[in-house]
Amino acid sequence: MLRSMLVRSASPVKQGLLLRGYASESIPNRKVVILGAAGGIGQPLSLLMKLNPLVSSLSLFDLANTPGVAADVAHINTRSQVSGFMGDDNLGKALEGADLVIIPAGVPRKPGMTRDDLFNINAGIVKNLSIAIAKYCPHALVNMISNPVNSTVPIAAEVFKKAGTYDEKKLFGVTTLDVVRAKTFYAGKANVPVAEVNVPVVGGHAGITILPLFSQASPQANLSDDLIKALTKRTQDGGTEVVEAKAGKGSATLSMAYAGALFADACLRGLNGVPDVVECSFVQSTITDLPFFASKVRLGKNGVEEVLDLGTLSDFEKEGLEAFKAELKSSIEKGVKFANQ
Ligand SMILES: NC(=O)C1=CN([C@@H]2O[C@H](COP(=O)(O)OP(=O)(O)OC[C@H]3O[C@@H](n4cnc5c(N)ncnc54)[C@H](O)[C@@H]3O)[C@@H](O)[C@H]2O)C=CC1
Ligand SMILES: O=C([O-])CC(=O)C(=O)O
Secondary structure, three states: OHHHHOOOOOOHHHHHHHOOOOOOOOOOOOEEEEEOOOOOOHHHHHHHHHOOOOOOEEEEEEOOOHHHHHHHHHOOOOOOEEEEEEOHHHHHHHHOOOOEEEEOOOOOOOOOOOHHHHHHHHHHHHHHHHHHHHHHOOOOEEEEOOOOHHHHHHHHHHHHHHHOOOOHHHEEEOOHHHHHHHHHHHHHHHOOOHHHOEOOEEEOOOHHHEEEOHHHOEOOOOOOHHHHHHHHHHHHOHHHHHHHHHOOOOOOOHHHHHHHHHHHHHHHHHHOOOOOEEEEEEEEOOOOOOOEEEEEEEEEOOEEEEEOOOOOOOHHHHHHHHHHHHHHHHHHHHHHHHHOO
């Protein structure tokens, strides 16, 4: 996918000819908005979205510093027109006409914190941004990156319900970084080319709620139970590994920008009618008894086309699933309660 994002030509038609899944020369116009665009994730994500030939308009919003980021990114000779918007007074202008809104706005963790410790600050930020989305671009797809994802997605859903704009097919918690990590760690231990690896990651996006399904990994490798346990733990703790390594200077930004760009690209391909676009995401779901759940999702012209079921789980994975259900349920309820206060 990144190969298609990095095509050298600035001509959309020429780029379109090189794009996987596109039969005709015309690529639809798509406006992508990044809320929190001047932040640690926001800046590299802005760069990666500027490289994506599916984007015709890139709107960068933050409370401060967006003019500089926008001016910088705008000089790159790719298809999209870039605009920068700063401050809440300009949020509406940033959002109008959006096809896809990506939200990495909010504070990151410091060592010793859980993602839930971010709730007190980020819940309010996400609530306000969701109110604006409901008002200015109610039909846009929303990719929620801000943590705790297990609560911020339900917050956005409740805000949209209150505004009468909720479409469960259009709201996504971005869990792609868990998949990216699971693929990287698995490839290292299974000794297979990382580019060929697929690993579904289900559940949620915090600690034990992150459940990589290595029993369904491809290519298959004969890994011991102990190794599977260790890989599972490393995937669950991947965010903390980065938080500790950054020692107070934030959490994953570059790998998250990569993962966010991958997921946004999948959403855009789905919107554009490219068939068989499947990614894991935290969405409204009926595949378990929890109202939101991350699993493989087929993306289409209206967002979620199908939430795929979990498939066959190993005993270890079944135990993992049961072990986190109560935590995920309570994080979801916390978000719902906050939004309705
Ligand atoms: N879903 C995932 O897999 C991941 C999620 N994250 C989460 O992403 C969020 C952002 O992380 P970083 O970019 O590292 O943080 P950061 O602090 O570097 O950047 C956040 C940006 O959001 C902006 N912001 C704050 N309130 C805003 C508002 N009301 N409207 C618009 N912009 C606003 C800030 O000005 C700042 O530029 C955190 O909550 C972090 O936990 C981080 C990594 C992975
Ligand atoms: O760990 C964090 O706080 C950021 C995050 O969600 C991740 O890197 O997966």
